Amino acid sequence: MKKHVLIIGAGGVGQVAAHKCAQHNRLLGDIHIASRNIKKCLAVIDSVHEKGALQNPKGVLKAHQLDAMDTAAVRRLIEHTGAQIVINLGHAFVNMSVLQACIETGAAYLDTAIHEDPEKICETPPWYANHEWKRKAICADRGITAILGCGFDPGVVNAYAALAVHEYFDTVDSIDIIDINAGSHGKYFATNFNPEINFREFTGQVWSWQNSQWRSNKMFEIQRTDDLPVVGKQTAYLTGHDELHSLSQNLNVPNIRFWMGFGEHYINVFTVLRNIGLLSEKPVTLDNGQQVVPLQLVKAVLPDPASLAPGYIGKTCIGNLVKGHKDGQAREVFVYNVADHVEAFAEVGSQGISYTAGVPAVAAAILIAQGTWDVQKMVNVEELPYQPFINLMNQMGLTTHLREAGQDDCLISFDLAELDAS
Amino acid sequence: MKKHVLIIGAGGVGQVAAHKCAQHNRLLGDIHIASRNIKKCLAVIDSVHEKGALQNPKGVLKAHQLDAMDTAAVRRLIEHTGAQIVINLGHAFVNMSVLQACIETGAAYLDTAIHEDPEKICETPPWYANHEWKRKAICADRGITAILGCGFDPGVVNAYAALAVHEYFDTVDSIDIIDINAGSHGKYFATNFNPEINFREFTGQVWSWQNSQWRSNKMFEIQRTDDLPVVGKQTAYLTGHDELHSLSQNLNVPNIRFWMGFGEHYINVFTVLRNIGLLSEKPVTLDNGQQVVPLQLVKAVLPDPASLAPGYIGKTCIGNLVKGHKDGQAREVFVYNVADHVEAFAEVGSQGISYTAGVPAVAAAILIAQGTWDVQKMVNVEELPYQPFINLMNQMGLTTHLREAGQDDCLISFDLAELDAS
Structure with a gap:
């Protein structure tokens, strides 16, 4: 079972992810947060402590300085921390260097937005095929779990x-x-x-x-x-x-x-x-x-x-x-x-837009840790079982509802025991 | 009779003034144009020649470099050119230095906008009393003709x-x-x-x-x-x-x-x-x-x-x-x-807003040259005879009209011979 998380990026979404990982650190283990600017990581950690968010108060929660464009540096940090799940919430230029470090170390990779080449901003479709999907084969070969675009949208x-x-x-x-x-x-x-x-x-x-x-x-x-x-x-x-x-x-x-x-x-x-x-x-x-x-x-x-x-x-x-x-x-x-x-x-010190992007990423990390989503290949979210994801987010603060003409809006959740048995 | 004109400022309004002075240089004599940037003056002069605007083609039309904030420099230029009428179309900070040079040399002074202290932009009323009118007494003492605000509005x-x-x-x-x-x-x-x-x-x-x-x-x-x-x-x-x-x-x-x-x-x-x-x-x-x-x-x-x-x-x-x-x-x-x-x-190479500001200033210069407005004190335009001014502008390209309910709009002009006789 994979555990120990490295969050890359200490902006609004990184802050949400740190809080949510902290709330589930009995399952996720050690939590590391890295950014070019370590002060931002330290501020996030202070915020987690202020809210008393650590489920296991003795759990590890550490800040690191990192240039995520530098694959070797990312690899060293993964090795140093023992992280098995990398939640990449850095800016859009670092996806490929972080993914490469995961491929080299065997860590699971998660992100919330597509890779951008700094020289070719606003690329045209086929977007994932420009960068990410070129690594599908190697991820499958090496058994690397890589879940692309797992915020709210995409995700x-x-x-x-x-x-x-x-x-x-x-x-x-x-x-x-x-x-x-x-x-x-x-x-x-x-x-x-x-x-x-x-x-x-x-x-x-x-x-x-x-x-x-x-x-x-x-x-x-x-x-x-x-x-x-x-x-x-x-x-x-x-x-x-x-x-x-x-x-x-x-x-x-x-x-x-x-x-x-x-x-x-x-x-x-x-x-x-x-x-x-x-x-x-x-x-x-x-x-x-x-x-x-x-x-x-x-x-x-x-x-x-x-x-x-x-x-x-x-x-x-x-x-x-x-x-x-x-x-x-x-x-x-x-x-x-x-x-x-x-x-x-009130809950995590970030506004709602960051919240909707950060919670799904941590839900995905939990599903990887639990094995459900540890698929050992590169996938987009629509290729994964949606029932445990929606159920878990219902518990984590992002509820899913259905509106259909002629009916009252209702919460969507699944009886997974029944599903598992079927 | 005063003649020979020094125009200070070679922007859009300065260009209009140069053309209009050129069109009347048998009366106004030599025309000099000065700016911090002499190239702008030379461009204005080129434009005057292109349009063949000089009424007396052999008349003097010269460019000068000038820092109009420097009273002594303005005085020297007035003395050097022999200008007797200074049309100040420079920026709003130079009015007092140019006026002072006119007071020292006896030249008539004209401007189109109120003085601004660079340190106190957007001053509150009483505007003219903040700067210009403090020189009323000295102008009257020395017999200096100073016509304030003689563009279109004010003017x-x-x-x-x-x-x-x-x-x-x-x-x-x-x-x-x-x-x-x-x-x-x-x-x-x-x-x-x-x-x-x-x-x-x-x-x-x-x-x-x-x-x-x-x-x-x-x-x-x-x-x-x-x-x-x-x-x-x-x-x-x-x-x-x-x-x-x-x-x-x-x-x-x-x-x-x-x-x-x-x-x-x-x-x-x-x-x-x-x-x-x-x-x-x-x-x-x-x-x-x-x-x-x-x-x-x-x-x-x-x-x-x-x-x-x-x-x-x-x-x-x-x-x-x-x-x-x-x-x-x-x-x-x-x-x-x-x-x-x-x-x-088409006429002077500037747009209409510059035209409406530059023509009245030159009309005023002509009225000073003719003696009608050479009042040898500081005045605002409402204190001067309006009939010759309106008549002259009718001839110079800015016609004055009257609209009154129940009547057709009509041109306003005056029979000055009759007025003079009355």
């Missing part, structure tokens, strides 16, 4: 897609993943993560899987408005997202789209900044001769995303609207989670 | 106020100066003059003269919509402006307000930039350690105002809406000018 929504396909439909026509943050940080404007990355996602083309092929649109070109559980009427925009690629390959569904909610205010500010040229990564020359990258200045004047958590209120709603047929009848279900920013902050 | 609108008070009303209740630029530069966003100055005007309080006292409001707090000649329905916002101060002191009118037209798009962009902190003059520190003043970066990414002129289309409408009583009847008149960006560019 939980992949499990929801598998759930719908396997349990609610004979044929699925479309899966629309809808991601709404109806929370408010109380600032005039802020991004929920690094503005340099955040804005970059929306400046180019967006991709969707429609009629079993890739289709490209402009950002903010296509929108939908839904009346959603708890958060009510919300408008979301067609956006490209990692999981569209793996779902399009792993499930036989002709239409898979991702929709990200944006308020009019967000879009307006984004549009003004972009059109004026303030989101550019190319330096401009000021009258005084300074060379300045506009996007770096915008980052400097916007609130630090980490500073938003204490004042964040409201809820997120993320789910899959699935349409298809069952027993010859048209059917439509919405499988979703609602998370609360205030509750997340 | 022409001051003459319109005097015209209304003297010719159309027994008592005036209110003067609303409305400044609309209904032109389009075809860019997503641009300011019509230096963005650092432009934005600064609107970031604080705005002042108006109401019920015979100063009143303060926030920018964009109070708006009005008027159906105006040529430019149609336009929304304008209560703004502070130089001329409110002198008019409040020189005319017995209880309500004098200034309204600047802004499109919703302008206000939106301005609001986003301001609220995010990008209009700040205080340096911020980037991740790479650079210290950057946000407003300077915004200036660098916005189009150079001087670059807008070739593509500028549409018209400006600036005028005074005056309400009061005449012969016991309520009366309301709108005295206005409409200028055309394309026509201005």
Whole structure:
């Protein structure tokens, strides 16, 4: 049985993961957290102690300085700590170096977002095939468990897609993943993560899987408005997202789209900044001769995303609207989670968006430790048993619900003893 | 008779002034243009030659490098050139040094905007009394002609106020100066003059003269919509402006307000930039350690105002809406000018806003040269005879019109022979 966890990354999601690992350290064993900036790791550890989050108060919880771009350094840290599960929550450029270190050491690998080449940001589909899936064969050869994209989206929504396909439909026509943050940080404007990355996602083309092929649109070109559980009427925009690629390959569904909610205010500010040229990564020359990258200045004047958590209120709603047929009848279900920013902050000191990304990663680590998900190959979440994952998240603070016309919304959970027996 | 002109400043308005002086150089004599950057002066001179604008082709037209903050340097240039009329179109910080040089040399002084102390931008009323009017006594003592604020607004609108008070009303209740630029530069966003100055005007309080006292409001707090000649329905916002101060002191009118037209798009962009902190003059520190003043970066990414002129289309409408009583009847008149960006560019190579500011300054210089306005003291435009000024501008490209309910709009001009005889 694998145990002992190394968390790479000490941002908002890393903090959630550290708290959640601490809450389950009788099973997970030693917990190590590493970042380029060890002070961030120490702050996370302080936060875990403040909340008294360690299930086994005598358990190991240690901070490490690490350049995760350096495969050898990651390998040495894995060996030094004896970690058998690596939860990679670092920035998007380190996936391949961390994965390589796991391959070399035999540790299980987990991440929550696709790899990005620093030189080729915003790559086009096929996304996972650009980097991750090129290591599928070696992972299978060496028996390496590598679970890709195991935050909320990608991650939980992949499990929801598998759930719908396997349990609610004979044929699925479309899966629309809808991601709404109806929370408010109380600032005039802020991004929920690094503005340099955040804005970059929306400046180019967006991709969707429609009629079993890739289709490209402009950002903010296509929108939908839904009346959603708890958060009510919300408008979301067609956006490209990692999981569209793996779902399009792993499930036989002709239409898979991702929709990200944006308020009019967000879009307006984004549009003004972009059109004026303030989101550019190319330096401009000021009258005084300074060379300045506009996007770096915008980052400097916007609130630090980490500073938003204490004042964040409201809820997120993320789910899959699935349409298809069952027993010859048209059917439509919405499988979703609602998370609360205030509750997340009270429990783990991060806001709700970090919470929804960090909890699934730790749930996956627990399932690896328990053996259920220790599959000794590279997989995306839709390829794994979704029942224990959904059950475990129900216990860990992310509940899964089902909305279907004519019925009350209900919690989804599984009687696993019965399932195991079947 | 004074002649020989020194123009200080080679921006858009300086260019208009140079062309207009050239068109009248049989009367005005030698024309000199000075700027910190002599290349700008040379470009203006090239433009004058390209248009064949010199009325006397053999007349003197020369460029000079000048730091106009340096009184001694200005005095030396006045002495060196033999200029007897100085048209100060430099930035707002040089008024007092240039005026002092005129006082020391006996040259007549003209400007188009109020003096600003570099350390005390956006001063509160009483504006002219803060700096200019402190030199009234010495100008009177030495017989120095100093005409303050002689562009369009302040300037022409001051003459319109005097015209209304003297010719159309027994008592005036209110003067609303409305400044609309209904032109389009075809860019997503641009300011019509230096963005650092432009934005600064609107970031604080705005002042108006109401019920015979100063009143303060926030920018964009109070708006009005008027159906105006040529430019149609336009929304304008209560703004502070130089001329409110002198008019409040020189005319017995209880309500004098200034309204600047802004499109919703302008206000939106301005609001986003301001609220995010990008209009700040205080340096911020980037991740790479650079210290950057946000407003300077915004200036660098916005189009150079001087670059807008070739593509500028549409018209400006600036005028005074005056309400009061005449012969016991309520009366309301709108005295206005409409200028055309394309026509201005074709004639003098600048857009319409520069044109409306530069032509009145040269008209004033001509009236000084002719003696009519060579009053040998410091005055604001409303204290001077408005008839010859309005007549002369009619000939120089800025026509004055009157709108009154129930009548067709008509040109305002005066039979000066008859006036002189009366």
